[in-house]
Amino acid sequence: MKSSINVAVIGGGIIGASTAFHLSQMGARVTVFEKEQPASGASGHSFAWINSFNKFPRSYHELNHDSVERWPRFERLLNQDIGLKWGGNVTVATDATSGNMLAQDVKRLQIWGYPSKLITKKELLRLEPSLKIHKISSAAYTWSEGHVITDKVIRACMSSILSNSGKVLLQTRVDSISQDVSGASVVVGRKIYKFDMVVVAAGVNTSQFSESCGINLPQRVSPGVVIKTNPLPQILKSLSVLQIVNSEGQINQIHFRQSTDGVVMIGTGSQEHETTDDSLEHAEKLINETSRYIPELQNVRPIRVPVGYRPMPMDELPVIGSTPKTPNIYFLLMHSGVTLAPIVGELASMEIVGNLKVECLSAFRPSRFGQKN
Numbered sequence: 001m002k003s004s005i006n007v008a009v010i011g012g013g014i015i016g017a018s019t020a021f022h023l024s025q026m027g028a029r030v031t032v033f034e035k036e037q038p039a040s041g042a043s044g045h046s047f048a049w050i051n052s053f054n055k056f057p058r059s060y061h062e063l064n065h066d067s068v069e070r071w072p073r074f075e076r077l078l079n080q081d082i083g084l085k086w087g088g089n090v091t092v093a094t095d096a097t098s099g100n101m102l103a104q105d106v107k108r109l110q111i112w113g114y115p116s117k118l119i120t121k122k123e124l125l126r127l128e129p130s131l132k133i134h135k136i137s138s139a140a141y142t143w144s145e146g147h148v149i150t151d152k153v154i155r156a157c158m159s160s161i162l163s164n165s166g167k168v169l170l171q172t173r174v175d176s177i178s179q180d181v182s183g184a185s186v187v188v189g190r191k192i193y194k195f196d197m198v199v200v201a202a203g204v205n206t207s208q209f210s211e212s213c214g215i216n217l218p219q220r221v222s223p224g225v226v227i228k229t230n231p232l233p234q235i236l237k238s239l240s241v242l243q244i245v246n247s248e249g250q251i252n253q254i255h256f257r258q259s260t261d262g263v264v265m266i267g268t269g270s271q272e273h274e275t276t277d278d279s280l281e282h283a284e285k286l287i288n289e290t291s292r293y294i295p296e297l298q299n300v301r302p303i304r305v306p307v308g309y310r311p312m313p314m315d316e317l318p319v320i321g322s323t324p325k326t327p328n329i330y331f332l333l334m335h336s337g338v339t340l341a342p343i344v345g346e347l348a349s350m351e352i353v354g355n356l357k358v359e360c361l362s363a364f365r366p367s368r369f370g371q372k373n
């Protein structure tokens, strides 16, 4: 599929970057507009766990599962170090209530054909011998999951776009967009740029752009905090992610990963957990709590990371596509954007370049938010 279509992509997060990358691979002439730097939005605050562990309904689970499987190909196409680490996730429940719920989750995932099983404490310690978890109610192993360094992914996309003669305009805020019969325009200050198609992947700002075109894409404010450390020697020997659910503990749930550059990232609750507490005290408490299970973290100083805001459609499902009212404007707004970047980038580009509709995206169209769309 090769095309000389001229496309603007607003947003240098992982969704804009992947879409611009795939468009340029398909021969489109691409210009990326980013108001700050690559990864300065949600992508730079993400835990970046590639998974379909807890995704509903089934169509959304399948989209995530399919995207997990596309990551190795995406990495090969980018042909750069993107900090991709596989090894899977283990979620450990230390109390009976959470343990029963986890066992139900595994049963459902197995019925849905997702690589998952319950493992014993002995099996967990074979995977991670240095863990100090005394009480295990149940442990779920989802071995096909991994994580990336989003900043590296985005920069790899950008460098490929540039070598395909595309343009990346950083520190270039788009003020407005509009469309006419022959295409769509992007306004930056006094400059008006004309394109065949404009892709809006502006994260939490996407709804402002859609609103200006008469399209309603409602979002919920969803703040989150993932704390970091300086690079540390390797802690986990096999797994890419470890989650501990302890409804009796000081912090109910912890998710932990160590990037390929040695940086440790920890968050409370699940990936959807909402908090605005980005204080150093909270970060220290989180390290302290995690060090009960991972002794290597004792006396490690955290780095304070400011709150990140997830692009979060009101129904929590991705928004992918143009509308009958705006055929030359294509909207991309979603949570789980790191997991979804390969599939969304590729399928959105196919729709734009091929002027077609991909069936598996039908549940995620902007039209679900009302007749106005």
Ligand SMILES: Cc1cc2nc3c(=O)[nH]c(=O)nc-3n(C[C@H](O)[C@H](O)[C@H](O)COP(=O)(O)OP(=O)(O)OC[C@H]3O[C@@H](n4cnc5c(N)ncnc54)[C@H](O)[C@@H]3O)c2cc1C
Binding pocket: 010, 011, 012, 013, 014, 015, 016, 017, 033, 034, 035, 036, 037, 038, 039, 040, 041, 042, 043, 044, 045, 046, 047, 048, 049, 050, 051, 172, 173, 174, 175, 201, 202, 203, 204, 205, 223, 224, 225, 226, 271, 308, 309, 310, 311, 332, 333, 334, 335, 336, 337, 338, 339, 340
């Ligand atoms: C705390 C936290 C944890 C998360 N954990 C996970 C996880 O484990 N796994 C997972 O898959 N997902 C996770 N996510 C979600 C994931 O990070 C996001 O879904 C994804 O980063 C969204 O990417 P995006 O490109 O759509 O948006 P963004 O990364 O926000 O990018 C949008 C870009 O648009 C730019 N922009 C905005 N307005 C304009 C304008 N007017 N002109 C030009 N540029 C503009 C912004 O500067 C920004 O760079 C997490 C998110 C957070 C915050």
